[in-house]
Amino acid sequence: MLTGMAKRISENSTAGARSVRLDDGEMYVVEDGMPDAPALLLISNAAVPTAMWDTMIPRLAAEFHVIRVDLLGHGRSAGPASRYDIPTHARKVGQVLDLLGITRVTVVGHSSGCTVVTALAEQRPALVTAMILIDFGSTPAAKIPEPLTTRLLVTTFPGRLLWRLRNENTLRKAAENGFTRPVDIPEALVEHLMGMTHQSMVGSLRAPLAYLGQRSLPDRLTALGLPLLVIFGEADQRWRSSCAADYRAVPGARIEMLPGVGHIPMLEDPETTAALLRDFATI
Numbered sequence: 001m002l003t004g005m006a007k008r009i010s011e012n013s014t015a016g017a018r019s020v021r022l023d024d025g026e027m028y029v030v031e032d033g034m035p036d037a038p039a040l041l042l043i044s045n046a047a048v049p050t051a052m053w054d055t056m057i058p059r060l061a062a063e064f065h066v067i068r069v070d071l072l073g074h075g076r077s078a079g080p081a082s083r084y085d086i087p088t089h090a091r092k093v094g095q096v097l098d099l100l101g102i103t104r105v106t107v108v109g110h111s112s113g114c115t116v117v118t119a120l121a122e123q124r125p126a127l128v129t130a131m132i133l134i135d136f137g138s139t140p141a142a143k144i145p146e147p148l149t150t151r152l153l154v155t156t157f158p159g160r161l162l163w164r165l166r167n168e169n170t171l172r173k174a175a176e177n178g179f180t181r182p183v184d185i186p187e188a189l190v191e192h193l194m195g196m197t198h199q200s201m202v203g204s205l206r207a208p209l210a211y212l213g214q215r216s217l218p219d220r221l222t223a224l225g226l227p228l229l230v231i232f233g234e235a236d237q238r239w240r241s242s243c244a245a246d247y248r249a250v251p252g253a254r255i256e257m258l259p260g261v262g263h264i265p266m267l268e269d270p271e272t273t274a275a276l277l278r279d280f281a282t283i
Contacts, residue, residue: 033061047218
């Protein structure tokens, strides 16, 4: 039973998009595919919009009910959020799925979105049927050191000043660092980052590392006992791709490495990435 939530879904001007109203704000949701098809939840890094999955949707919607969500305080969802910790984000996503009538779902997380879907599975084991994690480290030690500019951004000063000085060109150049193949940077990504507050940006960087520091993902996933697929770009520049081997500690885990692909396989190799998702989610 959903206590304390306004059970209402309002139409959004974008086809397939909804604003799901919770007690503390509305969360932006995009649905594609047939409502009665198996549900597939896509959660990205909070610093990027749901549009980062756009190239994947035509390859998935024919077989799945695909659901994308902007976390509270990010994208088109309400903000700023009062709390940015991962378990809170996961609870909100679970409430959205309840309002949509979803009772069973395969969850897909990209980058820090992997922590949100893992926390969701911990909180709602009867809801999650299988897990797919894309390009996220097993432990904090797997993190490749951030550039000086990024490290400064998370400070109060000069971080807030640097964030105010950002522009579309600097954001686009920063985004390109995550790719190893030629990719057109989505305008939605630049728009999303321009709209983020400094508080939201800092929260999106710190919260996943705090969650990961409490307990490694392989340990958490082993306890869950769910089918697991881990996809990693071998040329990832944010997490050491060698850490993908750590997930082999999870019984039955399937590991797929993508040669020549960086941190965002959905844009660099959407065909292969979508094929892996389809194959695993239909088992």
